[in-house]
Amino acid sequence: MNMPRSLLVATLAAAAGLTLAPATPAHAATTPATNELEGNPVPGVCMLSREAVFAQSKVGQAASERLKQLATQQQSLLDSQRKPLEAEIQAFRQKAATLPEAQRQQQGQALQQRMQGFQAQVNQLDERIQLTRGKVMQQIGEQAQPLVASSYNSHHCGLLLNRDAVLGGNATNDLTSDVVRGLDAKVTALNFNLEPAPAAPAK
Numbered sequence: 001m002n003m004p005r006s007l008l009v010a011t012l013a014a015a016a017g018l019t020l021a022p023a024t025p026a027h028a029a030t031t032p033a034t035n036e037l038e039g040n041p042v043p044g045v046c047m048l049s050r051e052a053v054f055a056q057s058k059v060g061q062a063a064s065e066r067l068k069q070l071a072t073q074q075q076s077l078l079d080s081q082r083k084p085l086e087a088e089i090q091a092f093r094q095k096a097a098t099l100p101e102a103q104r105q106q107q108g109q110a111l112q113q114r115m116q117g118f119q120a121q122v123n124q125l126d127e128r129i130q131l132t133r134g135k136v137m138q139q140i141g142e143q144a145q146p147l148v149a150s151s152y153n154s155h156h157c158g159l160l161l162n163r164d165a166v167l168g169g170n171a172t173n174d175l176t177s178d179v180v181r182g183l184d185a186k187v188t189a190l191n192f193n194l195e196p197a198p199a200a201p202a203k
Contacts, residue, residue, distance in 0.1 A: 039170050044158030046173040051164055053144055054137060056180050062189040063136045067129065070194050074125050078118070085114055124197050131195040139190060140183075147182035151175040 054060040089111055096104050152160060155173050163174060 039168070041170040041172040044156065045161065046152060046155055046157035046159065046175055047161050047163035047166060047169075047171060048148060048175045048179065049163040050141070050144075052176050053179050053183065054140060056176075057140070057144075057183040058188040059140055059143070059183060059190060063140065063192075066190075066192065067133060067136070070132070071129055074129075074194070078121060078125070081118060081121075085111075085118060089115070128194045128197055131198070132192065135195060136190060136192055143187050144179055144183050147179045147186070148175065150182070151178040154178075 054063075092107055092111055096108070099107070148160075152175065155175060157173065157175075160175075163171070163176065
């Protein structure tokens with residue numbers, strides 16, 4: 001019945017996508033290490049890493065930090081509920097052996113229901129953070145789309161591949177750095193809060 005703090009922290013950290021925007025220079029995302037699969041440039045074939053655009057752009061990094069902040073705030077609120085509940089559970093365990101069977105079952109079931117309710121709040125928060133992250137990434141993608149189109153045309157591309165799915169090849173026509181620079185000049189932050197919890201389906 002006890003929920004360790006580390007479990008709650010891990011849940012919220014994963015939900016917030018804390019690895020979304022590592023502080024890595026933008027050029028590092030667009031200069032793959034030279035290897036024997038580099039080959040010759042293929043005219044008209046271009047590549048783009050959406051993950052790197054999100055991770056290296058200023059707006060992507062700011063969004064990641066904002067998600068961390070929101071997760072931490074909500075974690076503090078949940079902690080204020082978790083700590084007294086864990087204290088009651090500990091007290092119950094210490095006295096359970098001395099209680100009459102009916103009273104022990106009644107108190108144990110009540111505590112179990114409260115823990116289930118608390119876990120439901122943790123799960124709901126996880127869902128809210130995931131919904132928020134998805135919406136923010138969609139907004140960043142919408143901001144980046146015209147930049148991708150412009151870079152695509154200026155590089156005379158005829159085919160655009162996801163760089164993160166390419167096993168090897170020449171990265172001469174990698175559009176990622178162009179898009180990151182354009183996005184940095186266009187927008188550096190988004191103002192958002194956590195999305196509300198989805199409405200429960202009607203029974």
